[in-house]
Structures are given as structure tokens and as C-alpha cells.
Amino acid sequence: MGVQAQDFKNITLSDVLNWTLIPVIVVIVVMLLYTQVLQPIAPGSMEANIIGSPESGFGNVVDAVGEHLRLILISTALAIATGVPAGILITREGFKDFSGLILAVANFGQSVPSIAILALFMGILGLGATTAIFALWLYALLPIVRNTATGIEGVPQSVIEAAVGMGMTRRQILFQIELPLAFPVMFAGMRTAAVINVGTAALGAFIGAGGLGDFIITGIPLRRDSMVLIGAGLTAVLAILTDWILGKIQNYLVISRTSST
Amino acid sequence: MIKFEKVSKVYSGTKSPAVDSLSFTVPTGEICTLVGPSGCGKTTSLKMVNRLIEPTSGDILVLDEEGELVNILDIDPIQLRRKIGYVIQQIGLFPHRTIYENIATVPKLLKWKEKRIRQRAQELLEMTNMPVEFLDRYPHELSGGQRQRIGVARGMAVDPPVMLMDEPFGAIDPINRNLLQNEFLRLQEEIKKTILFVTHDIDEAIKMSDKICILNVGGILEQFDTPANILANPKNEFVEDFVGADRALKQLNLIHVEEVMDHDPLLATGTQSAEETLRMMRAQELRTIYVVDDKKRLKGYVTRRSLRDKTGQIDEFLQPSEVAIPLATTLRDAFSEMLVLDYAYVCVVDSQQRVHGLLSTEMIQQAITDSRTSADEED
Numbered sequence: 001m002g003v004q005a006q007d008f009k010n011i012t013l014s015d016v017l018n019w020t021l022i023p024v025i026v027v028i029v030v031m032l033l034y035t036q037v038l039q040p041i042a043p044g045s046m047e048a049n050i051i052g053s054p055e056s057g058f059g060n061v062v063d064a065v066g067e068h069l070r071l072i073l074i075s076t077a078l079a080i081a082t083g084v085p086a087g088i089l090i091t092r093e094g095f096k097d098f099s100g101l102i103l104a105v106a107n108f109g110q111s112v113p114s115i116a117i118l119a120l121f122m123g124i125l126g127l128g129a130t131t132a133i134f135a136l137w138l139y140a141l142l143p144i145v146r147n148t149a150t151g152i153e154g155v156p157q158s159v160i161e162a163a164v165g166m167g168m169t170r171r172q173i174l175f176q177i178e179l180p181l182a183f184p185v186m187f188a189g190m191r192t193a194a195v196i197n198v199g200t201a202a203l204g205a206f207i208g209a210g211g212l213g214d215f216i217i218t219g220i221p222l223r224r225d226s227m228v229l230i231g232a233g234l235t236a237v238l239a240i241l242t243d244w245i246l247g248k249i250q251n252y253l254v255i256s257r258t259s260s261t
Numbered sequence: 262m263i264k265f266e267k268v269s270k271v272y273s274g275t276k277s278p279a280v281d282s283l284s285f286t287v288p289t290g291e292i293c294t295l296v297g298p299s300g301c302g303k304t305t306s307l308k309m310v311n312r313l314i315e316p317t318s319g320d321i322l323v324l325d326e327e328g329e330l331v332n333i334l335d336i337d338p339i340q341l342r343r344k345i346g347y348v349i350q351q352i353g354l355f356p357h358r359t360i361y362e363n364i365a366t367v368p369k370l371l372k373w374k375e376k377r378i379r380q381r382a383q384e385l386l387e388m389t390n391m392p393v394e395f396l397d398r399y400p401h402e403l404s405g406g407q408r409q410r411i412g413v414a415r416g417m418a419v420d421p422p423v424m425l426m427d428e429p430f431g432a433i434d435p436i437n438r439n440l441l442q443n444e445f446l447r448l449q450e451e452i453k454k455t456i457l458f459v460t461h462d463i464d465e466a467i468k469m470s471d472k473i474c475i476l477n478v479g480g481i482l483e484q485f486d487t488p489a490n491i492l493a494n495p496k497n498e499f500v501e502d503f504v505g506a507d508r509a510l511k512q513l514n515l516i517h518v519e520e521v522m523d524h525d526p527l528l529a530t531g532t533q534s535a536e537e538t539l540r541m542m543r544a545q546e547l548r549t550i551y552v553v554d555d556k557k558r559l560k561g562y563v564t565r566r567s568l569r570d571k572t573g574q575i576d577e578f579l580q581p582s583e584v585a586i587p588l589a590t591t592l593r594d595a596f597s598e599m600l601v602l603d604y605a606y607v608c609v610v611d612s613q614q615r616v617h618g619l620l621s622t623e624m625i626q627q628a629i630t631d632s633r634t635s636a637d638e639e640d
Binding site: 157159160162167168172 | 311313338339340341342343344347349351352353354355356357366367370415425
């Protein structure tokens, strides 16, 4: 099912927009932030100390983006590493009874406001990135567990029956049939989790986890709009980009695995 | 061979059995159909053979590769299933895998070499009348009938001696179903599998089976016999109702025109003279006669009226024959065609339009009478 030359003739305006709109907006926002917020910062000012100035460079901003990404990557990776097995487990014979319990735990993480979760675990785990990662992990768990289970349960019964009837083992059915067929739905869950975490990670600054949230919570009491704008603007840019990139990957996966029986 | 010995299944939480002490034997190379109303345990019985459902009591024996009868309960279920072909109504093709990969499922489980699998897959597509290019397609790119053929091909991938088919043609439109049934019967002539077949359609059962097992609700065996005997001598009221009031007509499905036609009918050749033909017809009291060429190919017919007072070759007075029945036609189809056309007799021809015989409504009637008496004698 490779892309054929004639496919390119059918590219419409909406296809072009679909591919360029978000990157263009992101570039414009980043340029605006640079020219309107960062460039005017005077050396020696309070902003220059925290954000940096054109003279001293903006290493702090780059570091903050790095910290932010680190929080998201580690927490989402942990959520995938635990959520996918949990999602698989609750679809297994004999564990279906526990599906309510596991989904309830995941639901808890999702329904409690993120700031409350951070505060809650700060009491137990103390300040720092570890606590933030733990909270973000819990927060990202639900969409991943739920979508894994939903994806597996969505595999047509007839496909499973044929697989069993032909003598495939449970493990073979899981890895060769159920997971590949559930993957698009599972991936959608991971995308949701990652995007939620970009925004939630900004709150990590409250408990000293670093990241772009630092600029926001420092800027608000000091009434320095430039700090708030940089923190909020870049968080938004990260969220939009994450969603867009993962969305493109998801589209590719869904199209190349078009399924019907 | 598949042998059921007093097999029962009681599902946990229920009191009445789904299958009740079922015993019957499917001889090697035959198709045996389990048929009955819903709740008669036909699918349950089928699924017990490859241990998708475990029997509560009784034994199921199958003939293994060494020609020995083995109890399926002594074989590991996973290994057992790989050795038994399995085809289901919903087909259950793997949507994310190509046709080739689908067919390769069991061969790969049995660790066949890639080259051997590829060769076998091509062979199977040829056997099921599908183009070899389909191997690289995905199931959703095929039509329903094509997917069902692939389902059958996948079930036969490792050439298993025993196959289980659960309403394999049930979800297909009537025209394609008929086509697939015919194709499969032709294939079975060559491959001679031992097949347990489930359907709720008595017509399909009659058409496909060497033996029919009629089950009643609760998995009770009402009658186990050949289609002809079941139609001629339904054992009880249930079977009689189940096969339907038109069972005499259904018997016509079991007989092919070749078996009853007049193999040596009186025919005229086109070069004969009108006078001679007329004499011939008067002598035999025929009103019409079919005309063939020197290779016995059907050209048409002439009537006595059209030849009256004529001279010359009868070719000139020929009327084209609108219909001729192919050799393999069942009596039911032939009879139906004759009724529609209002013909008292028709020519039976081969694929080259050569006349092999003549079929009349009287011959059909005689065939019904004969089949009844012969079935009675067997009893």
C-alpha cells in the first residue's frame, strides 16, 4: 500500500493547511516572544537575572525547556511502562474482576486536580522533581490504561476465535494479534497523556521541580509580565507541538493499518 | 475419521445439557453436517472437536497422521488445533496482516520454511479460484466472497486431514453462497477431507453432506443418515418438520440429470430429408424432434407441423432451441427450468453443446418414485 505518484495530485488546500498551519503559528508565536519579550530585556534588570538578556544569552530559558521536557518524558514513559501492562492485565481472563479497581486508581489520578495531587505527594515525597514526576505519572496513567484496555477489547471476537481455533497460544495472540490491532487506540491514549502532562508539568514549579513553570510563578508575585509570558507562551508552544507531532504519527498509524473484517 | 462416543456437554450454571450423549461417526473423506434449530448444540459439538469447548463426558476420537484413532483429550489443545482446519462464519481474518500472512498463520506456528509456505499459499489460491496477486493484499481490499475463500484456504493451509466448518457460507449472499458451495464440493472431490460442517440451513446440509446429523434442542440426536434417506424416510415428526413439506422436491437436489435421462434419444441430423424425418416422427409418435449436426452438437428442433408437405433438408425448417441443460445440473434445477419454459422435454448437453441425452418430466417423476422405493428397501 505504498504512496503512489497520483496521490499527490489530489492534495487539497485543507491538506496543505493541515500540515503547515500549526508549525506556522508556532514559528510566529516564538518570533513574537523573542522580539517583543526577550529582546527588550535590559541587562542588569530583574528579568535579566532570571530569564537572561540579549547580551548574556538565554541559557536559562533553554535549561527550563530542557527540564520541562525531562519531566514530561520521564513521567509519560513511566506511565506507558506501567499503564500498558495494567491495561493488558485487566483484559485477561481472571483479572477482569480487578479492572474496576485499577481503573478507579487511574481515575483518581485523573479526577483530582493536578495541583492537589502535587500538594498531596509533596507531603509524602518532599520537594523536587521526583515528586512532580510521580504526580505526572499518576496523572497520565488513566488515558493509557483505559485506551489499552479499550483497544484490546475492541479487537473483533471473530478474529480472536479464529486465532484460538488455529492453535495460537495466549501470548502469541496478545503480541501478534491484540496489541497490533489495539495499537492505534493505545497510541491515542499516550498522545492525550503526553499533552496533558505538558501543561501539568508547568505546575511542578510549585514544588521546586523546575521547568517553564518557574518563570510563571516567579513572574506573578513580582508582576513581571515578560516572565509570565515566556513561561506560559513556551508551555503552550510545547503542548501544541507535542499534540501536533503525535497527531501526525497517529494519523500515519491509523491509515497504514486500516482495518475491517 | 471423527468419532463421537456418548459425548455430553453441560455448561456450568445450567441443568439441562447443551449436548446430550451424542454418538456418531464421520467416515474419512466425508462431509458430515450438524444441522438443527438454534439451541440444538451443533456449534458446541463442533467446538468440542478442537477443544475450544471441553466435553463434560464422553470421548471424541480422531484419526491421526499415523492412521491411529486417538482421543482428543490426550492431545495438547494447542497442538490439536494446529492439526485441525477451522473455518468460521465471521471468517476472522487478521485485518492487519496480508492474505499471505493470514494463510501462513498455522504453517508458521508449525515452523514451516518460508519457501514452502509461499508455495503452499500460491497453490491454495489456485485451488480456491483466486488470483495469486491477492497474496499481498489486505483483507479489507477483498469482497465478502473472496474473504470467505481465503478463510477456507487458511483453514486448509497445512493440509489437515480433518476440518471443522462453522456455517462457513452463512454470511454470504445467496448467489455467491451457491457458487462457493459448488466450488467447495468440487474441491472436496480432490482433497477428500474429513469435514464436520455446521449449518442451520437444511438445504445447505442436503447439498453439502455425505451424512447429516439432525439435532434437536438440548443436543439430542434425532436422525443420522445420508441426505437421501433422511428425505425419503424421516425418522420422526421432528425430522419431517425440519426437512420441510417440500422434501419430495428436495430429493431432486440429490439426483443429477445424467442419472435419469434417456442416454440414447432419437435425434435427427440436419442433412436428413423432411419426408424421412416426418416418417420417423410418426412412427415414434413424436411431435417435435431435436436436430444435431454431424458432431452431435445441438442445432435446434423441428415440429411435425413445420415439416408437413415439405421437401429438402430439414436444416431449412429448423427452429432454434432456447434451452439445453448442462450435464451436471440437479433434477430440481432442471425441473424448475422445464416448468418455466413449459417444455415437456429438454436436451442435456455438455460444455461443447453436444447432446448427451434427453430429459422429460416423466423421467423426473419416475426418479422420485424410484428413490423412494430404493430407500424403503434399504430400511
